[in-house]
Amino acid sequence: MLEVRGLSVRYDDSLAVDGLDLSVADREVVCVLGPSGSGKTTLLRAIAGLEPIAAGVVLRDGADLAGVPPHRRGLGFMFQEHALFPHRDVIGNVAFGLRMHRLPRDQVAARAREVLALVGLDGFERRSVRELSGGERQRVALARALAPEPSLLMLDEPLGALDRALRDDLARELRHLFERLGIAVLLVTHDHDEAFALGDRVAVVHDGHIEQIGTPVDVWRQPATEFVARFLGWNVTDALGAGRTAVRPDALRVTAHGQLAGRVVERTFHRDHFLIRVALSGRDETLDVAIHDTEPPTIGETVRLAVDPEGLVPLPR
Amino acid sequence: MRRLALWAIPVAFLGFFFVYPVVTIIGRGLWPGGHLDLSPVADVVTNPSLRSVLWFTVWQAAVSTVLTLLVALPTAFVLARLRFRGRSLVRALMTVPFVLPTVVVASSFRALGFDTSIVAILLAHVFFNVAVVVRTVGGLWSHLDPRQEDAARVLGANRLRVFTSITIPALRPAILAAASIVYLFCFTSFGVILILGGSGRATLETEIFRQATQLNLPTAAALSIAQLLATVAMLVVAGRLQGRRDVAMDLQPAIETARPIRGRGDRALLIGVLGSAAVLLGTPIAVLIVRSFDTGTGFGFGFYRALSSLRADSVLFVPPVEAIGNSLLYATAATVLALLVGGPAAFAVARSRRGGTLDVVLALPLGVSAVMVGFGFLIAFDPPVDLRSSWVLVPIAHALVGIPFVVRIAVPVIRSIDPRLREAAAVLGASPRTIWREVDLPVAARGLMVGAGFAFAISLGEFGATAFIARPDRPTLPVVVFRLLGQPGAQNFGAAMAASTILVVLTVAAMLGIERLRASELGAF
């Protein structure tokens, strides 16, 4: 069980993390979701002991980690660009943490092989890490972080630089792996698909603090703030006459009798749907509309939009 | 506190074996009879002929350095970026000039038709120092990510722009480090000036030598101060230009940055650059080797046999095997010392804000007259701790010259280590000192090993101050060469060439050995 209370990290004059509270229970996967520059990475580094803390505490199983150097925290950390040791081969990278924990030599080798097999890299032991593909390097980094059986595994953009197909596959594998190993995971990403697919809970961060935390379903269905709504791709509008409101793009329909009128200014194709952007008449505002089954209107066409009340969330002022 | 520990060893070593003797000998010159007398300094400052000596010293060193860079940079590029057979052999051969006695090289130059002149001086300086630049700069170059250059080209930069705006800035620390070493070597050049310059050419170093050997210590001390000031000024300026590189460079393994020879352009480049290097560096060496086999009555091993038979009845005689053994012993001791002192120093320089000062101080032995250091040893290491005639002074003196190489080659490498590697190790349970052992040291090792190669070569080539130290009779190969050349007769001359050739072979073998050690210890990196 990891708990962060009122954590602040100062960078020069500004706070990269600003009074942040967060907890990760045993066997729980928490995803920290946010745009770049929101302080996600700094949060992980502070927990790992790599950044000095300006205020707040980090507790592991109730014990304050202040003053415990990084190498005694027993946490796993997978760095964004992997930071593999260039002067060691694959097994040398994976075995590193085990050697640091002074495991007997034969156990080190056995465990390292086991973890490599776990991430699907058996046979790669003696390969140079420089010869590996992006996906393979990602797996080595993961194996290296997992090998010493950390009480908490932290991953910084684990699927960051990979291509889309590989990301989907690896995301699925990661999910299975987390379930199988039953460890606590704190994962940082800017991609909400990734966060929703992997996390038991998702924390959306902004400017160093948490805007909203909850299950993926809750967060997706009930964005709590305008920032969260926009970040997840919701429309935020005052045009519905119910104050500030978040509207999911697929809660808007093009129909002849819709309550809103506007002109299509943009149309993009997204595998299973079209997204059109409609500039509302008489307002300096656009709304994104997802169109699933019908032929979408073309750019320049004037349309009317109806709203499905299910996909509508009032926002606090 | 840890930082203090890194500083303690280099500071103690340099303080005891360099600063203390040099201060003592200068003190002997300026405090005759216990009171300070600065009139020699005033004389030196006001003497117009000494001013012209200083001017000549400075400009010949500057021109030599520029010429060396012009020759060495293309060679460094080819060795770093093109993959071809025999690359490591070429690299090892480059170091050979570095260890050859000046007398021998001068003899080859003359055989090639170069008479004593300023051209001969400059050419010889290039000949001796190309290896410094090729290895110092080439080491970093072979690890630079070529994709940056590709990116710049895609962005519309032509080759020249890429070179001046991407490559040169990335290499700048290494180029400046190498250039300042070359400059100091030329600045304090002694044998080359005397032998190839012809009589009448004088540098500060030859003037100091002349004054010191006339036991005119006050003037020698005053000149030494001038030399020291000029050295410090140069080093500080070079340090400023170099700046402090905080940015970790994403270094790539050499094997990936080098590309195979493709097409006519690459082949022409390879042949052109290596061909010119071969003409410049190879011809004098070839002359030497040919002479060692040319016995006058045909080619053969006559002079090599003469090495073990010539005057075998005298106390002067050293069996060649023993001379090789002595050379290797001194060189190994000097290399170990240079690593023990230079290693911590490199980390101190790389990690500390005030590292630049240490860097300058460590380079001073390159810029101080060898005769003054030698004389300083004599009067400083008095009883009760009498080191004056101990053999250990020889590797210590060699190490003093080797340390700046170790430091200057290793520092850019250490600074380029990605800090995330250390953090990754920390999170995996490595304590700071384990991180040092497991991450910093192995990555820094390749720089340290190149430096060690130089320390070894310096010692094999018998540098500087040791010529002025009384030493027990344990002659090394260069000493054998000098002794043979000190006697008339074709046999002596031929045997000297044979001994020099053995020195060449030994150097190449040692450099290849070090290269292999480096490769095996660190894998592909």
Add this chain to the structure above:
Amino acid sequence: MSFRRMSPRRVLTFVVVVCLTVGALATVVGAREPVTITLITHDSFNVSKSVLRAFTRSTGIKVRVLRAGDAGQVLNQAILTKDHPLADVLYGVDNTYLSRGLNNAIFEPYKAKALDTVPAEYLLDARHRATPIDRSYVCVNDDKRWFADHNLARPTSLGDLTLPEYRGLLVVENPATSSTGLPFLLATIAEFGEAEAGGGGWRDYWSRLRANDVLVVDGWEQAWYEHFTAGAENGDRPLVVSYASSPPATVNKAGTNARAGTLLKSCFEQVEFAGVLRGTEHPSAARDLIDFMLSKRFQEDVPGQMYVFPVRDDVELPAEFARFVEVPSDPLALASDLIDENRDRWIREWTETVLR
């Protein structure tokens, strides 16, 4: 090996211990039991192993040889370390530097046993602080074959060298850097004297040499191995400043003829001395070594090993010497005191005359 593991204090301790150990080792090696004496000498010192062994056998004294560069450097080192001498005996100061050694009081007087066998002309120190051991002659050597091939008469005197027919034929060494250059300069000073009111003198002579295209090189090695036609592969000068004892090095394969000869009227006499260093801990052993150097055994060994002449006149020369070395009967000489007083000035004036 981790320096980071050590506390600063431990590092300091480590350094001090290393230094002390090195020092102690050096001291132990330096003072081996029971009597080993140290001889400091120049790089061209040489003696047959069997001869040195004979000394150790008969006296029980071992000799450790310390080499300290050329003759000038040996003396400089002895003077710089005179408070704590590096060695017990010094061998290799010659008459051009003798008075510098004597004035700096580095020697202890000792009258060697066999001194009566040495001709009086070589006893330059009445107080016997320095004992003459060998003598040599710095002379102009010529390539006899070259002169024969070119139908040119061999020059015979210093004055001849300024004649137009010998233009561009002579290579000499710089007296500021070479141990043959200085004696040759002294030879010209002995021959032509200091300048007088109406001109003349040695500077005038050197001006004429310069006008006659004399070549100056830094050291003997360059002169002999790079330029002398009888010593170098592609030599360009048939006249060189070297030694009276050099010609045997040019003897042909048959052993019948030496290609090089000596201009006997150009020779400057050098006498080389040995002395007991003041402050030695083994004065009696040191004296034994001086006596040994004047013994017949050592004196006979001198020509073969060092290409110089023994000072004793009752010693037989090796056959090669007797056959190919001509000994000047009336060599040029200057008083040691005079040399010491004027050496720096002469070198400076020479440099101005010849090089500037």
